[in-house]
Amino acid sequence: xxxxxxxxxxxxxxxxxxxxxxxxxxxxxxxxxxxxxxxxxxxxxxxxxxxxxxxxxxxxxxxxxxxxxxxxxxxxxxxxxxxxxxxxxxxxxxxxxxxxxxxxxxxxxxxxxxxxxxxxxxxxxxxxxxxxxxxxxxxxxxxxxxxxxxxxxxxxxxxxxxxxxxxxxxxxxxxxxxxxxxxxxxxxxxxxxxxxxxxxxxxxxxxxxxxxxxxxxxxxxxxxxxxxxxxxxxxxxxxxxxxxxxxxxxxxxxx
Amino acid sequence: xxxxxxxxxxxxxxxxxxxxxxxxxxxxxxxxxxxxxxxxxxxxxxxxxxxxxxxxxxxxxxxxxxxxxxxxxxxxxxxxxxxxxxxxxxxxxxxxxxxxxxxxxxxxxxxxxxxxxxxxxxxxxxxxxxxxxxxxxxxxxxxxxxxxxxxxxxxxxxxxxxxxxxxxxxxxxxxxxxxxxxxxxxxxxxxxxxxxxxxxxxxxxxxxxxxxxxxxxxxxxxxxxxxxxxxxxxxxxxxxxxxxxxxxxxxxxxxxxxxxxxxxxxxxxxxx
Numbered sequence: 184x185x186x187x188x189x190x191x192x193x194x195x196x197x198x199x200x201x202x203x204x205x206x207x208x209x210x211x212x213x214x215x216x217x218x219x220x221x222x223x224x225x226x227x228x229x230x231x232x233x234x235x236x237x238x239x240x241x242x243x244x245x246x247x248x249x250x251x252x253x254x255x256x257x258x259x260x261x262x263x264x265x266x267x268x269x270x271x272x273x274x275x276x277x278x279x280x281x282x283x284x285x286x287x288x289x290x291x292x293x294x295x296x297x298x299x300x301x302x303x304x305x306x307x308x309x310x311x312x313x314x315x316x317x318x319x320x321x322x323x324x325x326x327x328x329x330x331x332x333x334x335x336x337x338x339x340x341x342x343x344x345x346x347x348x349x350x351x352x353x354x355x356x357x358x359x360x361x362x363x364x365x366x367x368x369x370x371x372x373x374x375x376x377x378x379x380x381x382x383x384x385x386x387x388x389x390x391x392x393x394x395x396x397x398x399x400x401x402x403x404x405x406x407x408x409x410x411x412x413x414x415x416x417x418x419x420x421x422x423x424x425x426x427x428x429x430x431x432x433x434x435x436x437x438x
Numbered sequence: 439x440x441x442x443x444x445x446x447x448x449x450x451x452x453x454x455x456x457x458x459x460x461x462x463x464x465x466x467x468x469x470x471x472x473x474x475x476x477x478x479x480x481x482x483x484x485x486x487x488x489x490x491x492x493x494x495x496x497x498x499x500x501x502x503x504x505x506x507x508x509x510x511x512x513x514x515x516x517x518x519x520x521x522x523x524x525x526x527x528x529x530x531x532x533x534x535x536x537x538x539x540x541x542x543x544x545x546x547x548x549x550x551x552x553x554x555x556x557x558x559x560x561x562x563x564x565x566x567x568x569x570x571x572x573x574x575x576x577x578x579x580x581x582x583x584x585x586x587x588x589x590x591x592x593x594x595x596x597x598x599x600x601x602x603x604x605x606x607x608x609x610x611x612x613x614x615x616x617x618x619x620x621x622x623x624x625x626x627x628x629x630x631x632x633x634x635x636x637x638x639x640x641x642x643x644x645x646x647x648x649x650x651x652x653x654x655x656x657x658x659x660x661x662x663x664x665x666x667x668x669x670x671x672x673x674x675x676x677x678x679x680x681x682x683x684x685x686x687x688x689x690x691x692x693x694x695x696x697x698x699x700x701x702x703x704x705x706x707x708x709x710x
Contacts, residue, residue, distance in 0.1 A: 250441060261439040279545050285440035286542050286676075293442065293678045305441075370673070380680035384660065386673035387557045395670055395690060403683060 189365055193350040200362065202231070206355045209345070209405060214326070214416045216333040224334025228326035231359050232316035235323050237330040242304035256301040260289035262323055264312040284320050291324050291344065291373040291383035297337040306336060317363040318346045321371050324383065325409055332417055343409035344373035344383055347402040349390060354398045356405055370398055374406035440542055442678070446534060448654050456655050460640040466651055467496070472692065474647045477700065479596065479707035481604040489605025489626065491708070493597040496649060497587035499531075502579060502597035504605045506626065508568065508617060509576035516571035518563040523552035525581040525594060532586035543590075546676065548581065551595050553672035554632035554663035555579070560602065562627040568610060568617050575607065577626070588650035591661050591674075595634035596704055602628060603708035631705070632671050633697040634663045637689045639677075644685055646696060660689050664697035 190201050199205065210231035219225035222238035229235075245251035262284040266272050277285075288310065296306065308330070310323040321344035328341035348358040350366040363369055368388025375382055381403075390398065456466050463471055475496030484490035487503040511518060525548035527535045535541075540548075555561060566575040579601070581594045605626035608619055638648035638656040648656055658677035665671045670690065675681065681689070 250444075252442065252444060255442075257442045259439045259441040279540075279549065282440070282542060282545050283549050286546060287674075289440045289442070290676060290678060294680055298442075307439075375680060378680075379682050381675070381683060381686055382680035384673055384675040384681070384686060386670060387553045388671070389557065389665070390670045392668075392670070392690060392694065396687060399683065399686065 190361055193362055193365060194353060200350070200355065202359060206353055207401065209357045209408065210359065212409070212412060214329060214412060216329050216416055216420050222330075222334075224330045224332070224336070226326040226329035226333055228322045230316075230318065230322040230357070232314055233312070233319050233322045234314040235319060235326050236311045236313060237323065237326040238309045239306065239327075239330045239334040239336065240309075241306035241334070242301035242336070243307070245303060245305045250305070251303040254302055255298040256296075256304045256306050258289055258293055258296060258298065258306050258308070260285050260292070260308040260310070260327075262288055262310045262312070262320065264315055264319075268312050268315045287383055287385065288320060288324055288327065292327060292331070292342055294378075294380060294382055295328070295339045295342055295375055296331065297339070300337055306331075315360070317358050317360040318371070320344070320383075321346050321373065324373050325413065329413055329416060333420070340375060340377050341410060341413050342373050342375050342382060343406040343413060344371065345402050345405040345409055346371040347398040347405070349388060349394065349398070354394060354401060356401055368394075370395070370402060372399065372402035372406060374403055374410075376407050376410045445654055448651075452651070453655050456651050457641050460643050460645060460652070463643070465645065467649060471643060471645045472696075474696070474700070475649065477596070477703055479600050479704055481600055481708050487601075488607055489601045489603070491597045491600030491604055493593045493600065495589060495593040495596070495647070497585060498589060498593045499583075499585040500590065500593040500597045501582040501584055502594065502601040503582070504601045504626070505578040505580070506575050506605065506607045507578070508573050508610070511567070511571060511574045517567050519561070519566055519574040520576040521552070521556060521561055521563070521579070522576065523548045523555065523579040523581070523598070525551070525583065527583050527586070531583045535583075535586070546674070547591055547594050550591055550634065550661055550663070550672060550674045551579070551581065551598050553674075554595055554634055555598065555602070558630040558632040558663070558665040558671040560599075560628055560630040560632055562629050565627050566607070566610075568612050573612075573617050575610070586650065588653045589636050589647050592634050592636045592647060592700075595632070595663065596700060599631060599633065600704045600708045602626060603631075603705065631666045631701050632663050633701045633704070634661050634672070635693040635696040635700070636661045637692070639679070639681060639685065644689055646692070660686065662690050662693035664693050666701070668694045668698070
C-alpha cells in the first residue's frame with residue numbers, strides 16, 4: 184500500500200470534500216454487537232475506513248487483587264492499534280499516544296457505568312483498531328459503549344463520540360485521515376446525550392473562539408445522531424433474540 | 439492499560455469542607471473561584487541547560503529545562519526541526535509518585551504541553567535546519583515536577599514557555615559536509631507564546647487553578663491552551679465526570695483573559 188499523496192484541495196468548487204461528503208456529513212457508519220464468542224460483550228464499528236473491534240470482560244474478579252476498590256468496580260481500558268492499521272507499520276508496543284487515549288476513553292465512559300453495583304471487581308475494555316482512518320478514538324468510544332451494553336453492564340445511558348475539525352478554513356464534521364493530517368484543527372467530543380454531559384473534549388490546531396463554539400455545537404449534534412444509531416443496533420439485537428426465543432417456544436409446543 | 443485511579447484517602451470532613459466552600463463561591467485557601475494562586479517564575483537556574491525556568495504555583499513547584507542538540511529529522515518532515523516534550527513526576531515531589539517508567543499522568547502532562555507548543559507553532563520548526571533530511575537542531579523540553587500541590591499542567595506549561603523564552607542556542611554552520619560550532623549564541627526563535635489554563639468542576643462550580651485538595655474532590659478538569667492572539671491551540675478534558683456544554687463555553691471564554699495575564703507574568707520574568 185503506497186502512502187497516499189497530499190491532496191491538492193480538501194474541498195472542491197462545489198463545497199464537497201475529497202470523499203464527496205458535505206461539510207456537515209458523517210462518513211458511512213456500520214455498527215454490530217455480540218460478534219465475539221468469549222467476551223462478555225463486544226461491538227464492531229466501521230466509520231469511513233476505520234475498522235474497530237471492542238470487547239468487554241467483566242465485571243470480573245480483580246487481578247492483581249491490590250487494584251480492587253472496596254466501594255466500586257475499577258474500569259480498565261486499553262486502546263491499541265494493530266501494526267497494519269496505518270500506512271507505516273506501527274510498533275505493537277503501546278505508544279505514548281495510545282496510553283493517553285486509553286486514559287481519555289476510560290474517562291469518557293466512567294460517568295455512565297454504575298460501578299458501585301460491583302465493588303472489588305474490574306470491568307475491562309479492549310479496543311483494537313484494525314484499520315485507522317481518523318477519528319478512531321471517537322469511533323472507539325461509540326463502539327465501547329455498545330460493547331458495555333452488549334455485556335449487560337448496568338449503565339445510565341450510552342456515550343456517543345464524534346470529531347469536528349477545520350479544513351481550509353471551514354469547519355467540517357467527522358474528519359478522515361487525510362483531512363486530519365492536512366487540516367488545521369481537530370476537536371474530538373464525547374457526549375452523554377440525556378444527561379447533557381461532555382465526557383471527552385480534546386483539541387489541537389488553531390481555532391478562534393467563535394470557530395470553537397460553532398464546531399463544538401456541530402459535534403454535539405453529531406453525537407446525538409450517533410446515539411440514535413447505537414440504540415437502533417441494540418434494539419435490533421433484542422428483537423432478534425426475542426424472535427429466536429419465540430421460535431424455540433413454538434417448537435416446544437409442537438413437540 | 440488505563441485503570442480507574444485510587445485516590446489517596448482524604449478525610450470525609452476535609453472533603454466536605456472543600457466542596458461546601460466551593461459551592462458557596464469560596465475556597466479553602468481564601469481565593470475567589472476565578473483566581474490563581476500566587477505565581478513566581480525564575481529563569482536561568484540551570485547553567486548547563488540552553489534555557490530553564492522554575493515556576494511556583496502556590497505550593498506546586500515545576501522546573502523545566504531546554505536542551506538543544508543536533509540530530510536527524512523525521513523522514514516525513516526532512517526540513518523541520520524536532521521537538522520532544524517529556525515530563526517526569528519524580529518521587530521526591532509527592533507520596534503518590536513512584537520511580538519507574540512514566541505514569542499515565544506524566545504522559546498526559548507532557549502531551550498536553552507538547553500540543554500547546556506544537557500546535558501554536560511556538561518554535562519556528564523550519565529554522566535552524568542545518569542539512570535538509572540530515573541534520574537539524576532538536577529541541578528537548580524536559581519538565582521536572584518537584585512538589586505536587588495540584589494543577590501541574592498549568593505549572594508545567596508556564597515553566598516550559600518561560601524556559602523556551604530563556605533559551606540561547608549555539609550558532610552553528612555547515613562547512614562542506616560538516617556541522618561546526620561558529621561560537622557565540624542566539625535566542626531560540628519563537629513565534630508564539632501558548633499558555634494553558636486549567637479549570638476544575640467541584641460540585642457544580644467551575645474554579646480555576648485547582649489545588650491538590652480541590653483536585654481530590656473535583657468531578658472533572660478542563661485545560662484550554664490559548665495562543666498570543668487569544669485563539670485556542672489545545673484542549674484536554676480529564677477526570678471521572680463531565681461538563682455541560684455551557685460550562686465548557688464559559689471556561690473557554692474565561693481562559694483567554696487568564697492566559698493573557700499569565701503570559702505577561704512569564705514574559706516579564708523571562709526578560710527581567
